[in-house]
Amino acid sequence: MDDVLTIAGREFSSRLITGTGKYETFELMRDAVVASGCEMVTVAVRRIDLDAGDEANILDFLPEDVLLLPNTAGCETAEEAVRVARLARAGGLPDWVKLEVIPDPRHLLPDPVETLRAAEILVEDGFTVLPYMLPDPVLARRLAEVGCATVMPLAAPIGTGRGLKLRDSIRIMVEEAEVPVVVDAGLGAPSHAAEAMELGADAVLVNTAIARADDPVTMARAFRLAVEAGRAGHLAGVMDEQATAQPSSPVGGLVTQP
Amino acid sequence: MSAAVTVNGREHELEPGETVERLLERLGLGARYALVERNGDPVERAAYESVELAPGDTLVVARPVAGG
Numbered sequence: 263m264d265d266v267l268t269i270a271g272r273e274f275s276s277r278l279i280t281g282t283g284k285y286e287t288f289e290l291m292r293d294a295v296v297a298s299g300c301e302m303v304t305v306a307v308r309r310i311d312l313d314a315g316d317e318a319n320i321l322d323f324l325p326e327d328v329l330l331l332p333n334t335a336g337c338e339t340a341e342e343a344v345r346v347a348r349l350a351r352a353g354g355l356p357d358w359v360k361l362e363v364i365p366d367p368r369h370l371l372p373d374p375v376e377t378l379r380a381a382e383i384l385v386e387d388g389f390t391v392l393p394y395m396l397p398d399p400v401l402a403r404r405l406a407e408v409g410c411a412t413v414m415p416l417a418a419p420i421g422t423g424r425g426l427k428l429r430d431s432i433r434i435m436v437e438e439a440e441v442p443v444v445v446d447a448g449l450g451a452p453s454h455a456a457e458a459m460e461l462g463a464d465a466v467l468v469n470t471a472i473a474r475a476d477d478p479v480t481m482a483r484a485f486r487l488a489v490e491a492g493r494a495g496h497l498a499g500v501m502d503e504q505a506t507a508q509p510s511s512p513v514g515g516l517v518t519q520p
Numbered sequence: 521m522s523a524a525v526t527v528n529g530r531e532h533e534l535e536p537g538e539t540v541e542r543l544l545e546r547l548g549l550g551a552r553y554a555l556v557e558r559n560g561d562p563v564e565r566a567a568y569e570s571v572e573l574a575p576g577d578t579l580v581v582a583r584p585v586a587g588g
Contacts, residue, residue, distance in 0.1 A: 281587065281588030282586040282587060282588070283586045283587045283588040284586070284588070285586065288586075291586065304587055304588055305584040305585065305586065305587055306584070306585050306586065306587025306588075307555065307582050307583070307584060307585070308582055308583070308585045309528050309580060309581065309582050310528065310549060310554065310581050310582060310583050312527065312528055312530060312547060312549075312581075319552075319553045319583065319584070320584055320585060320586050321553060321584060330584070332584065333587055333588070335587055335588070345557075348562045349555050349556075349557050349562045349580075349582060350555060350584070351562070352555070352556075352562030352563060352564045352565065353554065353555030353556065353562070353563075353565055353582075354555075354565040355555070355584060420588070447588075467588075469588035470588065
């Protein structure tokens with residue numbers, strides 16, 4: 263089945279994007295990325311510790327054909343996010359950016375006004391922008407209008423693993439989407455990813471649920487299968503719920519009838 | 521005081537005609553993964569070997585790290 267995900271003209275056969283944070287080792291991260299089958303991974307950008315010497319770099323452990331998606335994690339304003347994105351691009355990283363503007367350290371909820379403002383600047387500057395956002399269909403439309411390549415609503419707060427807590431809003435976003443909807447953050451179990459895909463999400467982004475599993479490589483595979491199952495279920499058409507029971511076997515011709 | 525630049529908040533002596541690439545080497549950072557900002561403006565990777573630093577420059581040197 264030819265079912266590709268197209269973001270900004272680039273085709274992906276995998277609908278799972280993974281984050282590279284929180285793994286015990288780079289080797290484990292690499293093995294999980296490979297097992298997940300993902301074709302795009304997020305990385306963060308941080309100042310080098312000048313006292314740390316020549317440390318191993320994450321880029322040495324990532325498969326060559328995986329697209330790097332630098333994020334702006336840690337940025338609290340549009341200006342900070344634009345600064346980080348431009349630094350990453352100038353230094354040779356892709357001109358794709360996972361835009362995160364998060365002023366709230368407790369719940370890690372994104373600032374919609376600053377996110378929209380940063381998105382406008384970055385799109386104008388030639389970036390492919392994938393913004394992290396609260397699942398707000400109106401904001402999604404605004405972000406698409408200024409040229410964002412996707413919208414990335416959170417299912418639940420980052421790192422909580424609570425699943426599709428904001429399901430109803432995400433459903434409206436999916437119904438009205440003008441660009442791919444990537445459910446990002448809060449998915450804790452493969453079943454959560456399958457549920458998001460059944461709902462019609464175009465892709466999901468998972469980090470903590472894989473990296474912090476007892477066995478991250480097996481969990482990466484589990485998410486891969488769940489995303490594929492959920493997507494197939496969505497394409498096949500999930501049945502409507504019924505208010506009452508409907509027998510699956512013929513009601514007539516019973517052996518036990520008088 | 522002799523010529524110096526600030527790198528990630530710390531002062532470093534500047535050699536005459538020192539480029540971004542040379543400074544990175546001297547700091548033991550290797551240019552391959554370094555992302556460089558000079559006086560608030562990002563430096564294009566292709567220009568690391570040609571951009572000469574000036575006394576008083578403020579540099580931020582970053583790199584990609586694991587993240588979600």
